[in-house]
Amino acid sequence: EVQLVESGGGLVQSGGSLRLSCAASGFMFSSYWMTWVRQAPGKGLEWVANIKSDGSEKYYVDSVKGRFTISRDNAKKSLYLQMDSLRAEDTAVYYCARGGGYSYYWGQGTLVTVSS
Amino acid sequence: EIVLTQSPGTLSLSPGERATLSCRASQSVSSGFLAWYQQQPGQVPRLLIYGASSRATGAPDRFSGSGSGTDFTLTISRLEPEDFAVYYCQQYGNSPWTFGQGTKVEI
Numbered sequence: 001e002v003q004l005v006e007s008g009g010g011l012v013q014s015g016g017s018l019r020l021s022c023a024a025s026g027f028m029f030s031s032y033w034m035t036w037v038r039q040a041p042g043k044g045l046e047w048v049a050n051i052k053s054d055g056s057e058k059y060y061v062d063s064v065k066g067r068f069t070i071s072r073d074n075a076k077k078s079l080y081l082q083m084d085s086l087r088a089e090d091t092a093v094y095y096c097a098r099g100g101g102y103s104y105y106w107g108q109g110t111l112v113t114v115s116s
Numbered sequence: 117e118i119v120l121t122q123s124p125g126t127l128s129l130s131p132g133e134r135a136t137l138s139c140r141a142s143q144s145v146s147s148g149f150l151a152w153y154q155q156q157p158g159q160v161p162r163l164l165i166y167g168a169s170s171r172a173t174g175a176p177d178r179f180s181g182s183g184s185g186t187d188f189t190l191t192i193s194r195l196e197p198e199d200f201a202v203y204y205c206q207q208y209g210n211s212p213w214t215f216g217q218g219t220k221v222e223i
Contacts, residue, residue, distance in 0.1 A: 047213040101208035102151035102166040
């Protein structure tokens with residue numbers, strides 16, 4: 001069974017940092033692109049970033065470029081999102097999802113709250 | 117960046133009726149790389165359609181997708197009670213991938 005479990009969310013002050021993790025199981029993690037998608041409270045979905053299976057390609061939405069870094073550790077079957085210089089508008093539930101385009105499998109999400 | 121505009125914002129229908137949801141792109145979506153998701157309140161998005169018209173595993177056959185270029189449609193042939201939810205389109209043909217703002221299907 002495919003499972004994606006996010007962790008690392010919480011309350012942080014504006015300008016602070018957080019590192020999100022996503023632990024994967026039930027599939028060959030090293031063969032898949034992975035993606036982060038976020039959803040602000042009461043709002044729609046926003047694609048944040050994705051990373052190729054071997055980590056050699058990474059793409060970001062403009063609003064997080066230079067502040068967020070996506071990475072992965074295939075040996076640990078884990079995906080990460082390092083978030084620096086956080087802003088109030090980064091407040092959202094962050095989901096990790098399998099795949100680089102569309103995603104069939106999603107984690108349950110982890111809430112990041114940035115206080116100003 | 118490709119902007120996806122979904123219409124209508126809210127669709128008020130009854131069980132058994134047909135629902136037609138629209139997703140219009142600001143420029144052509146490469147190779148029909150367009151997906152549709154359903155999201156129930158408090159739940160994770162569920163993939164329904166990918167490649168504009170391919171039904172995802174487990175998606176009921178009352179859901180169908182169509183379209184190409186800049187105009188795409190999700191059709192629910194006969195609404196079941198569990199279909200009342202928010203639906204999002206997503207393009208994954210041009211980086212950055214983008215989502216529409218969503219259409220709420222309500223009773």
